[in-house]
Amino acid sequence: MGRSLLGIEDLDRVEIERILERAVAFQPHGGPGFAKVNTCTGMMVVNAFFENSTRTRSSFEIAAHRLGADTLSITAAGSSVAKGESLVDTINTLSAMRPSVIVMRHQASGAPHFLARHLSTPIVNAGDGTHEHPTQALLDARTILDRCGRLEGLRVVIIGDILHSRVARSNIFLLTKFGASVVLCGPPTLLPREMAAIAPGIELEYDMRRAVRDAHVIMMLRVQLERIHEPPMQAGEYFRFYGLRQEHVDLAHPDVIVMHPGPMNRGREISSEVADSQRSMILNQVENGVPVRMAVLERVLLW
Amino acid sequence: MVKKLLIRNGRVICPASGHDGIAHVLIEDGRIAAVGPELSAPGAETLDAAGLVVAPGFIDIHVHLREPGFTHAETIATGSRAAAAGGFTTVCCMPNTNPVNDSATVTTYIVEKARREAVVNVFPIGAITKGSEGEELAAIGSMVAAGAVAISDDGRPVMNARVMRRAMETARVLDIPVIQHCEDLHLSAGGDMHECVDSVRLGLRGIPAAAEDVMVARDILLAELTGARYHVAHISTKNAVAMVGFARKRGLPVTCEATPHHIALDTRLMRPYDSNYKMKPPLRSPEHVQAVIEGIVSGAVDCLATDHAPHAGDDKMQEFERCPFGIIGLETALGVALEVLVHTGRISLNRLVALFTSEPARVIGWKGEQARGALKPGYAGDVTIFHPEYPWTYDVKNSLSKSANTPFNGRTFHGGPIVTIVGGEIVWKAPGF
Numbered sequence: 001m002g003r004s005l006l007g008i009e010d011l012d013r014v015e016i017e018r019i020l021e022r023a024v025a026f027q028p029h030g031g032p033g034f035a036k037v038n039t040c041t042g043m044m045v046v047n048a049f050f051e052n053s054t055r056t057r058s059s060f061e062i063a064a065h066r067l068g069a070d071t072l073s074i075t076a077a078g079s080s081v082a083k084g085e086s087l088v089d090t091i092n093t094l095s096a097m098r099p100s101v102i103v104m105r106h107q108a109s110g111a112p113h114f115l116a117r118h119l120s121t122p123i124v125n126a127g128d129g130t131h132e133h134p135t136q137a138l139l140d141a142r143t144i145l146d147r148c149g150r151l152e153g154l155r156v157v158i159i160g161d162i163l164h165s166r167v168a169r170s171n172i173f174l175l176t177k178f179g180a181s182v183v184l185c186g187p188p189t190l191l192p193r194e195m196a197a198i199a200p201g202i203e204l205e206y207d208m209r210r211a212v213r214d215a216h217v218i219m220m221l222r223v224q225l226e227r228i229h230e231p232p233m234q235a236g237e238y239f240r241f242y243g244l245r246q247e248h249v250d251l252a253h254p255d256v257i258v259m260h261p262g263p264m265n266r267g268r269e270i271s272s273e274v275a276d277s278q279r280s281m282i283l284n285q286v287e288n289g290v291p292v293r294m295a296v297l298e299r300v301l302l303w
Numbered sequence: 304m305v306k307k308l309l310i311r312n313g314r315v316i317c318p319a320s321g322h323d324g325i326a327h328v329l330i331e332d333g334r335i336a337a338v339g340p341e342l343s344a345p346g347a348e349t350l351d352a353a354g355l356v357v358a359p360g361f362i363d364i365h366v367h368l369r370e371p372g373f374t375h376a377e378t379i380a381t382g383s384r385a386a387a388a389g390g391f392t393t394v395c396c397m398p399n400t401n402p403v404n405d406s407a408t409v410t411t412y413i414v415e416k417a418r419r420e421a422v423v424n425v426f427p428i429g430a431i432t433k434g435s436e437g438e439e440l441a442a443i444g445s446m447v448a449a450g451a452v453a454i455s456d457d458g459r460p461v462m463n464a465r466v467m468r469r470a471m472e473t474a475r476v477l478d479i480p481v482i483q484h485c486e487d488l489h490l491s492a493g494g495d496m497h498e499c500v501d502s503v504r505l506g507l508r509g510i511p512a513a514a515e516d517v518m519v520a521r522d523i524l525l526a527e528l529t530g531a532r533y534h535v536a537h538i539s540t541k542n543a544v545a546m547v548g549f550a551r552k553r554g555l556p557v558t559c560e561a562t563p564h565h566i567a568l569d570t571r572l573m574r575p576y577d578s579n580y581k582m583k584p585p586l587r588s589p590e591h592v593q594a595v596i597e598g599i600v601s602g603a604v605d606c607l608a609t610d611h612a613p614h615a616g617d618d619k620m621q622e623f624e625r626c627p628f629g630i631i632g633l634e635t636a637l638g639v640a641l642e643v644l645v646h647t648g649r650i651s652l653n654r655l656v657a658l659f660t661s662e663p664a665r666v667i668g669w670k671g672e673q674a675r676g677a678l679k680p681g682y683a684g685d686v687t688i689f690h691p692e693y694p695w696t697y698d699v700k701n702s703l704s705k706s707a708n709t710p711f712n713g714r715t716f717h718g719g720p721i722v723t724i725v726g727g728e729i730v731w732k733a734p735g736f
Contacts, residue, residue: 087622
């Protein structure tokens, strides 16, 4: 009987620290690959992805395999969902096959929370609509810790489409729990003023040059065209005012790191010059996805 | 032989006639015959109401009975039974059926069906526009002739101000109120809950309070232009309450209703992603809830109405953003209103009765044969008997509605309906009474 992991907001510091510390044990540490530990042999991880995903799904699959668990992945296209079955029926059907955990991504905010109320199988939220993406925030925290050694007291700037970003929300909840100061920056139509009140220690800044000043971490977000029903501003304007370029990195703290949850749009929200620079942690983030998700699956299945 | 029912020794509260005291109520031949401390009625059936409140039959001017067209969620028969169990003797049903009630044919169908199958009085509300599409006026005069008592495109607000103006001009001459579900659809588009820090936190699209406010403002100006009686359905925002108060100070015939759920629940009390908390207007933030309650206390809000909106279980068992809007409310209305308004000392029991009886009757304006909402001789023999304090727990499994979408399941209330009498007939009794 495991425990679901639906969002960062519900986790406390101790639990987050435990996951992040456990992830260290799975990191390659200069070796050829991730540890193979087989702590979850015989268990079954179902990845139910109702929304497209490449990196998150493969990362969860690798994580499960490294733990010795079996996996089954289904996607919305080609599944019974495409034939008109309701989400409840689909998940109940999967649940009847007795998996140990269902890892789920869905385009509706709260879909895993709604299902968790009606299901005994634990659920790991792999991204729900515009709400949370908890494993992304955990791997981002692991990446920051690897590089900066701490979260407390850091100035972290999150830039872009905050309104529609589940990555932003999970990161905001996590970073503020650890005493980082979080600066949110984006066009006013994508950064509602209410955002300042969803956690303590948040600052809103609509001017990117002011936002990045002295930043230890710059997190860029993808412009989520598929979730935006009206264009916030013209594409050219977007890059001009909210696209990350070297001139912004120069304004930040000398040791600043640049992050992006991917998939990134070069030339829309980030210049190639920055994305490919020494400051960029983008591939480190992807790499950390596996050990962090191993720790998350262990937490759900074993702890 | 004339059928007589004598209700004895209850605390008779009739705000319209200023009566509040222990008395008997005699109903003869379906109509109120007399109210007084010393009544004798040989051969009358008697009902002992000692320790109970005897009030005019409660009136709910905003319900959805879902018939014709959506009878998997509710029917006139089941909805009327849920109404009776909530102490309501009269309901007005909104026209968003299938087909839409935009013609005398549909109005007549509902009236006839209700006459045969309903246990309470059912008065249809006709559509403002054909198909409630907001473009061409419906057959308003014919619907009124067939029994419609008001017009509304509830759920699909009339966005076109010119169309709304023409509807008001028509309604003024027919002496019926125009009821608007106030929501600027451009501002609310795609929204699932009140726009506030919680909508942003939960990643749900917001419906700003301004979506309601701008339409209330527009419509009040149109009411002034046309002289029509204008009624705001389920008012839910601070500014809307203020504007209705302002309109009335200027002498305009503008009224409004509040629902029990909009005064009992706010965004902080929502269970996240539970569609039993999803309705339009959405549950608002505490400042708005407070303003609506203050509006009830000050009189800016005229009456209570449930917006009883049944949806079948599988429609509500979905991702939050896919679920339809609305909750059932007939059976919990009195319990909720007592809890929020009376037990807190905000209003008197007398005023509460008015909010359910004389006030909604005034909003609709029933006259002559149809006069209701008071225990006056000649009025409809509709009586609601309730206990103002006894504890009971709402179990939606026992609901007489066909649907179970309520946030109040399992909630314990203090005070609720005991006997419901329609036209001198007992149509519902609390279990165990």
